[in-house]
Amino acid sequence: MRAARSVRFRRAATTARWSALAVAVALTAAACGSGAGDGGKPAGYVSIDVTEPQKPLVPGNTNETQGAYVINALFTGLVEYNAKGKLENANAESITTDDSRTWTVKLRKGWTFHNGEDVTARSYVDAWNWFADIRNNQQNSFWFEDIKGYQDVHPEKGDPRAKAMSGLKVVDDHTFTIELTHPVSYFKYKLGYYTFAPLPHGFYQDPKKYGQHPVGNGPYTFEEWTHKKLIQVKAWKGYKGVHKAKNKGLQFRNYTSYEGAYQDVLSNTLDISPQVAPKDLPMRKNDFGDRSIDQPFAGTQTIAPAFYSKPFKDVDPKVLQGLSMAIDRKTITRTVLNRTRVPATGFMPPEVTGYQKLKTDIFDYDPKKARKLIKEGGGVPGNKLWIQFNADGGHKEWVTAVCDSIRKATGIECVGDSKPDFQTDLDARDAEQIKAFYRSGWVADYPLNVNFLKELYATQAQTNYGKFSDKEIDALFRKGDKATTLDGTIKVYQEAERKLAEKMPTIPLWDYKANVVHSKDVGNVKVNYKGDVILSDVTVK
Amino acid sequence: MGRYVARRLLQMIPVFIGSTLLIFCMMYALPGDPVKALWGEQSSDPAQIAALKHHLGLDQPLWWQYWHYLTGLFHGDFGTQIASQRPVADVIAQAFPVTIRLTLFAFVFTVVAGILLGLAAGLRAEKALDRLVLVFTLLLISIPSFVLGFLFQYVFAFQLGWVTPTVQDSESFSQLMLPAVVLAALSLAYVTRLTRTSVAENLRADYIRTAVAKGLPRRRVVGVHLLRNSLIPVVTFLGTDIGSLMAGAVVTEGIFNVPGIGNAVFQALTRREGSTVVGIVTLIVLVYLAASLLVDLLYAVLDPRIRYA
Numbered sequence: 060m061r062a063a064r065s066v067r068f069r070r071a072a073t074t075a076r077w078s079a080l081a082v083a084v085a086l087t088a089a090a091c092g093s094g095a096g097d098g099g100k101p102a103g104y105v106s107i108d109v110t111e112p113q114k115p116l117v118p119g120n121t122n123e124t125q126g127a128y129v130i131n132a133l134f135t136g137l138v139e140y141n142a143k144g145k146l147e148n149a150n151a152e153s154i155t156t157d158d159s160r161t162w163t164v165k166l167r168k169g170w171t172f173h174n175g176e177d178v179t180a181r182s183y184v185d186a187w188n189w190f191a192d193i194r195n196n197q198q199n200s201f202w203f204e205d206i207k208g209y210q211d212v213h214p215e216k217g218d219p220r221a222k223a224m225s226g227l228k229v230v231d232d233h234t235f236t237i238e239l240t241h242p243v244s245y246f247k248y249k250l251g252y253y254t255f256a257p258l259p260h261g262f263y264q265d266p267k268k269y270g271q272h273p274v275g276n277g278p279y280t281f282e283e284w285t286h287k288k289l290i291q292v293k294a295w296k297g298y299k300g301v302h303k304a305k306n307k308g309l310q311f312r313n314y315t316s317y318e319g320a321y322q323d324v325l326s327n328t329l330d331i332s333p334q335v336a337p338k339d340l341p342m343r344k345n346d347f348g349d350r351s352i353d354q355p356f357a358g359t360q361t362i363a364p365a366f367y368s369k370p371f372k373d374v375d376p377k378v379l380q381g382l383s384m385a386i387d388r389k390t391i392t393r394t395v396l397n398r399t400r401v402p403a404t405g406f407m408p409p410e411v412t413g414y415q416k417l418k419t420d421i422f423d424y425d426p427k428k429a430r431k432l433i434k435e436g437g438g439v440p441g442n443k444l445w446i447q448f449n450a451d452g453g454h455k456e457w458v459t460a461v462c463d464s465i466r467k468a469t470g471i472e473c474v475g476d477s478k479p480d481f482q483t484d485l486d487a488r489d490a491e492q493i494k495a496f497y498r499s500g501w502v503a504d505y506p507l508n509v510n511f512l513k514e515l516y517a518t519q520a521q522t523n524y525g526k527f528s529d530k531e532i533d534a535l536f537r538k539g540d541k542a543t544t545l546d547g548t549i550k551v552y553q554e555a556e557r558k559l560a561e562k563m564p565t566i567p568l569w570d571y572k573a574n575v576v577h578s579k580d581v582g583n584v585k586v587n588y589k590g591d592v593i594l595s596d597v598t599v600k
Numbered sequence: 601m602g603r604y605v606a607r608r609l610l611q612m613i614p615v616f617i618g619s620t621l622l623i624f625c626m627m628y629a630l631p632g633d634p635v636k637a638l639w640g641e642q643s644s645d646p647a648q649i650a651a652l653k654h655h656l657g658l659d660q661p662l663w664w665q666y667w668h669y670l671t672g673l674f675h676g677d678f679g680t681q682i683a684s685q686r687p688v689a690d691v692i693a694q695a696f697p698v699t700i701r702l703t704l705f706a707f708v709f710t711v712v713a714g715i716l717l718g719l720a721a722g723l724r725a726e727k728a729l730d731r732l733v734l735v736f737t738l739l740l741i742s743i744p745s746f747v748l749g750f751l752f753q754y755v756f757a758f759q760l761g762w763v764t765p766t767v768q769d770s771e772s773f774s775q776l777m778l779p780a781v782v783l784a785a786l787s788l789a790y791v792t793r794l795t796r797t798s799v800a801e802n803l804r805a806d807y808i809r810t811a812v813a814k815g816l817p818r819r820r821v822v823g824v825h826l827l828r829n830s831l832i833p834v835v836t837f838l839g840t841d842i843g844s845l846m847a848g849a850v851v852t853e854g855i856f857n858v859p860g861i862g863n864a865v866f867q868a869l870t871r872r873e874g875s876t877v878v879g880i881v882t883l884i885v886l887v888y889l890a891a892s893l894l895v896d897l898l899y900a901v902l903d904p905r906i907r908y909a
Contacts, residue, residue: 099768113638113683113871123640196652198638201645215647270685286686286694287859288770314766319857322753322765451870482632482872489636500641514643521643 103307104291105581105597107331108320111287111313115270118256119190119197124591125311127253132292132309132594133275134256135300137164137183138247144357144410144506144588146251149300150178150276152233154250159242159543166233170299172259173280180235182257188212188223189263190254199254205246207238242541244548248505278304278595287313304595305583327578333592335574337453340397343576351576355401356590357410357503358571359511362446362461363525363564365493370439378439379563380421381432385468386461387424392569395460399574403567406511406556410570410588413508413549419560422567426468433469445476445494449484454498461568488524497524499565506588508552509539516564527564604908608893612886617670619885620878624666627874634658634682634872656682669875679875681868688879691864696883698770699860702853703845705773705780710787711838717788718795718834719827725800733792740789749782749855766857779856783849787841794837798830805829828902835902839895843888 100106112126121130137151148154150170156162170178189195191203193213203209207226212219226238239246249255257276262269273281278300279292290311294304312329314320317336323329325346335343335351343351364371364379371379388402401408405417420428433439446462448454455475462473476494478484488497501522504510513536514520518528532555539551573590583598635652636644653659657668672679678688721733740748756778757765767775802808803826811825850862861880868876899906 111684115685122638122642193647193651196648196655198645198648200648201643213647216650267685286690287864313859314857315859315863316854316857319766319855322757323857326757326765328764328766328768480632480870482630482634482637482870485637486631486633489633502642504642521645522641 100291100310101308103599104310105306105308105330105594105599106310106312107333107592107594108314108317108323108329109290109311109333110315112290114198115267116273116281116284117197117266117270118254118258119186119195119199120270121253122198128591128594129290129292129311130253130256130275131591132277132279133273133281134253134277135275135298136250136253136255136257137166138251139302140251140506140588142585142587142593144412144503146247147301150257154247156246159244159246160239162237162239162246163230164235164237167299168233170276171297172257172276173274173295173297174259174261176259176261177232178257178276179232180229181232182259183255184223184227184229184235185263186256186258187227189258189266191224192222193219195266199252202249202252202254205239205241205243205249207240209240242543244540244542244545245505245507245509247545248507248509251505278302279309282308289313302595305598306581306595307599309594321576324576324578327580329578330581331575331577331584331592331597333573333575335576337397337456340399340574343574347576350579351574352584352586353398353572353574354586354590355408355410355570355572356586357408357506357588358501358590359403359406359408359567360400360498360500360569360571361403361565361567362496363499363527363566364496365491365525366528367491367526368493368495370441370444370495372440375436376561376563377432377436379436379566381429381436381469382444382465382471383421383563383566384423384425384429384432385465386566386568387464387468388422388569389424391457391460391464395456396569399572400569401572403569406559406565406567407508408570411503411506411508411511413553415553415556417557417560421560421563424464424468429468430470433471439471442470443472443474444496445474446496446498447476447478447484447487447493448498449479449481450477451480457568458498491526493524496566499524502571503589508549508556512536512552512555512559513540516559525564527562529562529564532558532562532564601908605893605897608896612889615889616882616886620670620673620882621666623878623881624669624874625662627872627877628662628665630872632872634874637872638683656680669878678879681873681876683871683873688873688876691876692879692883695859695861695864695880698858699846699849699862701771701773702776702780702783702849702858702860703842705776706784706787706845707838707842709780709784710791710841713784714788714791715795715827715831715834718792719799719822721792721796722799722803722830723822725796725803730796733796737789737792740785743785745782745786746851746855748785749779749852752778752782753855766855770858770860776858779849779852779858782855783845783852787838787845790837790841791834794834795830798833799826802826802830831902832899835895835898839891840888842891843884846887847884 109125109128112129113123114120114126116129118130118134121127135149138146139149141147150166152165152167154162154164172178187203190197191200191209191212200213206224208224211221212224229235259274271284278295278298280295282291282293284290293308317334318338320329320332321335321339324332392400392402403422407414446458448458458475462475465471465473478487501511501515514522516527516532517536518533535551535555539548542548542551573586575586575592577584580600581597582600583596585593585596587593635649657665669679680687717733721730724730753765756762763778769775808826811821846861849860850866853860853863865877865880
């Protein structure tokens with residue numbers, strides 16, 4: 060009996076051993092999958108930390124910094140901005156208008172796509188119609204809303220009524236006209252946004268495939284995209300534009316953290332990191348010397364009051380002016396923010412065309428006057444304020460500092476209202492649950508004062524989460540839009556900005572600076588008005 | 601035996617359905633709209649948001665979405681990412697091998713180094729070496745993994761220049777060594793402590809005394825009689841540890857730039873990519889289940905008195 064049992068034991072143990080071995084083998088086999096290594100970068104190429112673009116590489120869909128880097132390397136539109144944010148013709152020979160409503164575009168001849176196909180008026184018109192069509196789910200489709208017939212291809216509800224916008228007409232191979240629903244004197248500025256790109260014929264046959272293997276007309280041609288690893292583009296010899304690539308190609312490498320990229324630039328494994336993590340900010344000058352670049356760009360940070368919230372319902376603007384004067388911008392940008400921001404001097408940064416020096420002291424730190432203004436304005440109901448922010452964006456430190464500053468200067472209780480991440484923050488804004496202030500920011504779509512005012516403070520604006528509404532301001536915006544010259548528009552909008560300083564739709568805090576570090580192997584690293592590195596100008600040593 | 605394994609495998613089905621449903625509901629309950637967030641802080645377009653939601657089926661009720669997801673799974677379709685429009689299966693297929701490599705590496709390191717250290721300490725319990733190992737493991741347990749990560753980066757990449765600070769090719773085993781060691785550090789400490797205690801205790805057991813009295817060579821006493829009996833608690837720990845090594849590598853993956861599962865889940869969570877989170881977490885649950893099955897089978901190998909019918 061005993062012997063028999065022990066045999067059974069042994070057999071059980073043996074089978075178990077084999078089963079265990081089989082599972083182990085299976086696991087090991089799974090681990091040894093195939094896949095080629097990246098094996099470094101080709102000579103003469105510049106590598107930069109740009110995390111994986113969120114979306115397929117289609118100019119009508121990309122709207123985040125990462126993807127924009129790649130799109131800008133692959134496509135050149137009608138006009139482009141130079142390093143200083145001034146408009147220059149690129150693929151367009153001329154863009155003319157008499158009434159700011161009908162625009163005639165003449166293309167430069169001889170331009171081709173990377174596949175050899177000619178860039179014609181059709182390449183633009185067809186692409187724009189495709190981007191605007193609601194069925195194609197392009198995130199930048201609203202950029203075409205000024206064009207006549209947009210409502211037909213992009214209705215608010217239901218299926219489109221037309222296939223193309225009636226406002227776009229091809230005259231000949233290299234000329235087309237754009238008719239708008241109303242005069243927009245700064246339409247040319249909008250055209251500088253990369254969404255207004257041309258597409259080759261091949262795109263429409265398989266947009267999905269194209270989004271993974273884009274063919275454009277820009278200074279670089281697409282080489283490869285290994286997801287979550289790298290995108291590689293090669294300098295294109297056939298490029299006819301002014302800003303030819305000064306290097307042999309670009310390698311956009313995906314990093315899971317800015318800390319990792321920083322270490323790699325430090326060891327010259329990576330050439331450029333366009334952003335520095337808070338952890339490394341204090342040491343960047345020490346580590347890199349003049350290879351650490353800080354440059355202001357057209358982006359701004361504000362705290363905006365929700366005008367439906369208890370503390371700010373029917374608030375006297377004087378209270379907001381007072382609160383603005385209770386914030387010690389100079390000290391906070393120098394200490395907490397490590398000099399990565401510049402104290403604000405208006406509702407937009409100086410890099411924007413139409414910027415003006417406002418004759419006001421509301422951006423100065425003056426606790427005495429702050430208290431006086433708040434008292435005159437009737438104070439803050441409940442004597443308590445909140446600043447809503449998303450905890451995943453590195454805002455906590457400065458929100459706390461701003462609150463401290465307000466509390467010390469005015470005696471009003473102020474606390475941060477932290478939302479776990481950006482989505483939750485947006486949700487609260489949409490649901491009108493902001494308790495007092497919310498963190499707000501804006502980076503220029505195009506470097507014109509209109510972009511910093513109309514999108515944020517017009518009553519109907521999508522991003523006006525604080526529900527600021529003022530008839531006088533709305534009327535000024537309308538007047539500015541009707542002006543037939545660009546200068547006329549800028550002037551009226553400047554007037555509106557001066558008025559805003561009295562009405563306080565938001566409290567501007569500071570303007571952004573780009574913090575770029577680069578390796579010893581590259582030179583001529585510069586930043587454009589948007590805070591992006593101008594990659595085609597980077598040289599390899 | 602075969603029936604036992606089959607039963608265990610069948611048990612995975614309800615666990616699989618339950619876990620997907622649970623995670624699916626959790627993702628649904630999270631505040632934040634993934635489609636609206638695509639527009640970020642800039643202007644958005646309500647008509648396009650509605651059209652996109654309809655296209656993705658996000659305007660449907662929860663039960664419909666779950667049913668749609670589940671039926672898709674049976675066709676081998678893990679769903680599509682909202683932003684990148686890539687099949688989730690692709691995302692997983694890319695991140696999983698990287699993580700499995702890293703985990704296996706860390707795991708082997710944990711097992712080999714941990715058991716050896718534990719054995720050495722256990723055999724010389726209360727002596728100088730034992731004390732030294734105690735201090736060493738305490739240090740590993742108390743140092744957060746990111747500190748260890750940055751420390752290693754500083755020493756091996758910047759001071760010694762042996763490696764690049766981050767992993768350049770996540771498919772190369774030699775490059776994965778540094779992150780694997782960092783990842784394994786904590787488990788290594790636990791395995792060492794467990795082995796040490798178990799060995800020290802079993803040294804005083806009757807069967808060891810008998811084995812020694814029989815005149816067996818020391819190597820056999822330690823290697824077969826002592827170690828085999830001491831490994832049961834260690835194996836239990838290792839079984840659950842394989843799952844946490846896989847899922848808990850977010851910090852290490854960030855420091856060394858390894859695009860693995862931890863990072864993929866983290867990113868998908870912040871972007872509210874429901875189907876990606878459900879897909880990956882479900883796979884990790886399956887790995888947990890497989891590992892625990894493996895552990896149970898190993899018990900029988902280690903201790904012949906345990907058998908499964």
